[in-house]
Structure formats: C-alpha cells, structure tokens
Amino acid sequence: MTGASTGIGAASARELARRGFHVFAGVRRDRDADALRAPGIEPVILDITQPGHIAELxxxxxSRAGTLRALVNNAGISVNAPVEALPLEEWRRLFEVNLFGHVAVTQALLPDLLRHSGRVVNISSVGGKVAMATFGPYAGTKFALEAVSDALRQEVAPLGMRVVVVEPGGVRTEMGERGIATTSRLAEAMSPQHRGRYGPLVEAIKALTAAGTTGGTSTDTAARVIAKAVTAARPRTRYTVGRDAALLTRLSRMLPDRMLDRLLAATLRPYYPKPTAG
Incomplete structure (x- = not known):
C-alpha cells in the first residue's frame, strides 16, 4: 500500500492487518514508520516519484514468501488553484505524485500480481468524476487515474486480475488540512491580476474544504470500503466512500453539464467571504 503515513492509508493498513494480511505500508519518513509499525504491518520508506524506492519495494x-494479493495505490497530494494561476511546475509535480507514480508502482508489481491473480485498488476521489472550480489540477489527476484504471481493468481481466477504483468524498484526514495550507501558499503567490479575478473564489474553496475535513466520513469507514475492495470475491469496478461521493457521482451521470455547474456553484456560494462594510 502506498501513502500509508496517515489518514486513509494508515487506517487501511491497520484494517487489512486486522483481517490477517501482511501489509507493506509505504511511508515517507522514519517517524511515520515507527508510528505505524505493528503486527502485520511492515513499513517501507517509499516516495513513488523515486524509481530507486520503487525498485527496492x-x-x-x-523476496517474501507468499501471495501478493493486492496493490493499493493511495499516495496523493491535494492542490486547489485556478487553472490560469497555477504554475506549470506545480501541475507537473501534482501529476508525478497522483498519476505517474501510481503507474510506476503498478508496472513494477504487476508481474507478481499476475502470477497470483491479485488485484489493483486505485484510490481516486469524487474529484475523479466531478470537478468544481479550482479543482482542475487535482481532479485532472483523478480523472486520468480513472481512465488508466478503466484501461488496465480491460487489459488484465482476461489474465485473471481485477482492477478496482475507490472514490472517497469528504474524509476527515490531515490531507485536507495540508491542502488548505497549499492553497493558501499558492494564493499568496498569485499575481495581483489573478487575485482580483479569483481571490474570493479561493477563499470560498478553502472554507468549503475546511468544512468537508471536519464534517466528512471517518478514515475507519473509508478503510473498511478499501478492505472490501481488496477482499470481495467479486468486487465492483468502483466503490464510493461517503454520501457526498455517492450523490455527486450519481448526479454527474444524470444532469446536463450546465445544470451540474449551477448546482456546484450553489453549493459553494455560502462559503464566499462576506462583503465588509466600508
């Protein structure tokens, strides 16, 4: 499992270990490894953008005797910014972590997974189905991960392998807090013109993200869904986590684009900063 330092990844590693799996849990730092290490959990220092780390994994x-049952691609970072205002190097960094790193890990472990009729579980997002304003960078990586998952599922199904996508909505994790901090950093670096065009929108997104972080689904709930994706004899191709994800993915299939745009704008409207008197 990649991205197991905190949040959904750490909770899923513990849930799978509780169910009897031996979990190789990818973490970025030694202190995260120390916090996670437990019976059934073997922390591995893993940056999925580093080919050497992937080769070592x-x-x-x-080298370990036994069956490789599943790869859970969970590592990810959150970046919210207007398309116009996000520097290209930030776009590239986001895609390296949220997409290309997962492809690299999957390519490295696929031979073992094929030998054992294992499966790949890709942790996407409701943002892989619906993109709200400023979610273009993050949702772009998740839309792409969904497409890669669809193609891979069809490629390996005749070989006895399954590919499953999990789409969480708002979950109470540190990732949301880190995302808000990143959004603030990027907003401070915007040009005066960009701030004039998008400043209130960015503030509204930060407030919406904070609300989703505090009121979202628990990581334990998300972990149980991921464990189901790993263990179900006949898993669905996709699972959602949380009512918001289930509702939005359903609406994205039913509503015309412009009607969905209006619905998302109405959802965001209460979070805009209130005008100050003066």
Missing part, C-alpha cells in the same frame, strides 16, 4: 515484495 518490488525486490522486497518479491
């Missing part, structure tokens, strides 16, 4: 997995 593949060797470590291959």
């Amino acid at each position: 593949a060797a470590r997995v291959g």
Whole structure:
C-alpha cells in the first residue's frame, strides 16, 4: 500500500492487518514508520516519484514468501488553484505524485500480481468524476487515474486480475488540512491580476474544504470500503466512500453539464467571504 503515513492509508493498513494480511505500508519518513509499525504491518520508506524506492519495494515484495494479493495505490497530494494561476511546475509535480507514480508502482508489481491473480485498488476521489472550480489540477489527476484504471481493468481481466477504483468524498484526514495550507501558499503567490479575478473564489474553496475535513466520513469507514475492495470475491469496478461521493457521482451521470455547474456553484456560494462594510 502506498501513502500509508496517515489518514486513509494508515487506517487501511491497520484494517487489512486486522483481517490477517501482511501489509507493506509505504511511508515517507522514519517517524511515520515507527508510528505505524505493528503486527502485520511492515513499513517501507517509499516516495513513488523515486524509481530507486520503487525498485527496492518490488525486490522486497518479491523476496517474501507468499501471495501478493493486492496493490493499493493511495499516495496523493491535494492542490486547489485556478487553472490560469497555477504554475506549470506545480501541475507537473501534482501529476508525478497522483498519476505517474501510481503507474510506476503498478508496472513494477504487476508481474507478481499476475502470477497470483491479485488485484489493483486505485484510490481516486469524487474529484475523479466531478470537478468544481479550482479543482482542475487535482481532479485532472483523478480523472486520468480513472481512465488508466478503466484501461488496465480491460487489459488484465482476461489474465485473471481485477482492477478496482475507490472514490472517497469528504474524509476527515490531515490531507485536507495540508491542502488548505497549499492553497493558501499558492494564493499568496498569485499575481495581483489573478487575485482580483479569483481571490474570493479561493477563499470560498478553502472554507468549503475546511468544512468537508471536519464534517466528512471517518478514515475507519473509508478503510473498511478499501478492505472490501481488496477482499470481495467479486468486487465492483468502483466503490464510493461517503454520501457526498455517492450523490455527486450519481448526479454527474444524470444532469446536463450546465445544470451540474449551477448546482456546484450553489453549493459553494455560502462559503464566499462576506462583503465588509466600508
């Protein structure tokens, strides 16, 4: 499992270990490894943008006797910014972590997964189905991950492998808090023109993200859904986590684009900063 330092990843590692799995849990720092280490959980220092780390993981997995049951691609970062205002190097960094890193890990472990009729579980997002304003960068990576998952599912199904996507909505994790901090940093770096065009929108998004972080689904609930995706004998191709994800993915299939735009704008409207008297 990648991205197991905190949040959904850490909770899923513990849930799978509780169910009897031996979990290779990818973390970025030694202190995260120390916090997560437990019976059934073997922390691995893993930056999925580093080919050397991925090669070491593949060797470590291959050297262990037993069946490789599943790869859970959970690592990710959150970046919210208007399309016009986000520097290209930030776009590239986001895609390296949220998409290309997952492809690299999948390519490295796929031979073992194929030998054992395992499965790939890709942690996407409701943002892989619906993109609100300023979610273009993050949702772009998740839309792409959904497409890669669809293609991979069809490619390996005849070989006895399954590919499953999990789409969380708002979940109470540190990722939301980190995302707000990143959004603030990027907003401070915007040009005066960009701030004039998008400043209130960015503030509204930060407030909406904070509300979703505090009122979202628990990581334990998300972990149980991920464990189901790993263990179900006949898993669905997609699982949602949380009522918001279930509702939005359903609406995205039913509503015309402009009607969905109006619904998302109405959802965001209460979070805009109130005008100050003066």
